């Protein structure tokens with residue numbers, strides 16, 4: 288199921304548990320690990336039945352076991368799970384088990400993988416890290432949802448009696464749910480729907496908010512892990528399970544909820560967040576200074592201006608952030624509301640603050656959607672120019688938070704490219720740009736496209752990023768042909 292490169296080896300220590308380290312010096316882009324998923328399953332809340340084999344929508348069931356959905360294109364699914372219900376211990380269980388309780392699908396698949404001697408050992412590697420059930424029950428996480436959609440229906444289904452050696456209790460089932468969540472990546476099916484893909488090695492990598500690897504996932508749900516930056520022999524292989532465009536407090540909150548982990552990586556301990564100031568506030572005392580959090584990023588410390596040393600109490604910061612967070616939720620996709628929020632919070636927050644970035648991304652995507660919808664009408668140059676400006680604001684932050692080969696930065700470059708090309712073509716058509724100015728802008732576009740393609744060159748062809756590369760190449764061809772036409776090359 289896993290294919291390790293000889294460039295890495297397994298290691299173990301108290302702090303990180305089982306992990307991987309580089310054996311030799313490794314170049315950026317080199318493949319470290321390739322892995323098939325242990326299981327691919329719908330999200331807990333998914334109500335649409337999906338084929339047990341290919342995970343596309345299915346409205347028909349497997350004729351043999353009559354329990355799992357199986358689409359018209361697939362002739363069979365996992366032998367063990369099919370036999371279990373067709374003629375094995377599960378044959379007396381009601382056939383509408385999944386139709387009635389589709390939320391149990393992921394856990395059911397895991398239980399059958401555990402029952403199957405061929406896959407049991409692989410599953411058990413997931414169990415090496417303990418699950419703190421008390422913590423999970425009291426937290427604001429998924430306990431209630433698991434209880435209602437998964438654990439209770441499963442306990443009532445007769446499956447527990449059909450799998451006696453597993454000694455399944457509500458607690459065991461809850462712990463399995465947590466293990467599935469903690470070891471899953473969001474994978475995308477061919478129909479564009481997202482699913483949970485559980486990987487044993489890939490998902491077991493320790494977390495760092497500035498990962499030194501990139502995870503690539505193709506349409507068959509295969510994972511490839513490659514180096515994002517050059518690695519030295521002995522370096523620990525890290526992955527990131529959070530969104531790098533979130534500020535430290537947001538990332539830590541999300542990591543606690545989704546992965547039950549407290550991060551203390553170099554970015555989390557750096558109040559300037561790698562010099563981006565993504566969580567910094569404007570100083571209220573002096574005009575030019577920014578306040579950064581003094582003690583741990585858990586919010587226990589006050590904020591102090593790096594210029595004038597003025598203190599900004601933590602409660603004030605939290606108040607601003609909570610208020611802005613609520614306002615963002617209330618904005619509900621309204622362009623003007625976002626623009627006025629931007630004006631308001633630019634007075635209080637560092638220009639790179641994660642909340643401002645969030646607002647800017649919202650505005651840019653509204654403008655992009657509007658451009659697509661009104662493609663018949665003349666797009667407004669002012670709005671196009673605004674989109675270019677917002678996309679360009681995001682670039683330096685995206686570059687800084689994920690060093691090396693970065694899909695995040697590649698996508699940000701692509702968004703910028705689309706907006707730029709649209710704007711300059713219109714400006715040239717309306718003679719706002721002369722030929723020389725147009726050519727100069729096209730050259731910028733060409734550079735941006737090449738940089739984005741370069742960042743995506745290690746991604747599989749049959750993946751979302753592979754298709755993005757094709758799209759950027761098309762854009763680059765158009766730019767190059769205009770450069771030939773007007774630039775005399």
Ligand SMILES: [Zn+2]
Pocket residue numbers: 338339340341342343357358359360361
């Ligand atoms: Zn299928």
Ligand SMILES: [Zn+2]
Pocket residue numbers: 349350351352353354355364368369370
């Ligand atoms: Zn079947």
Ligand SMILES: [Zn+2]
Pocket residue numbers: 495496497550551552553554555
């Ligand atoms: Zn961190």
Ligand SMILES: [Zn+2]
Pocket residue numbers: 570571572573574576577592593594595596597
């Ligand atoms: Zn100050």
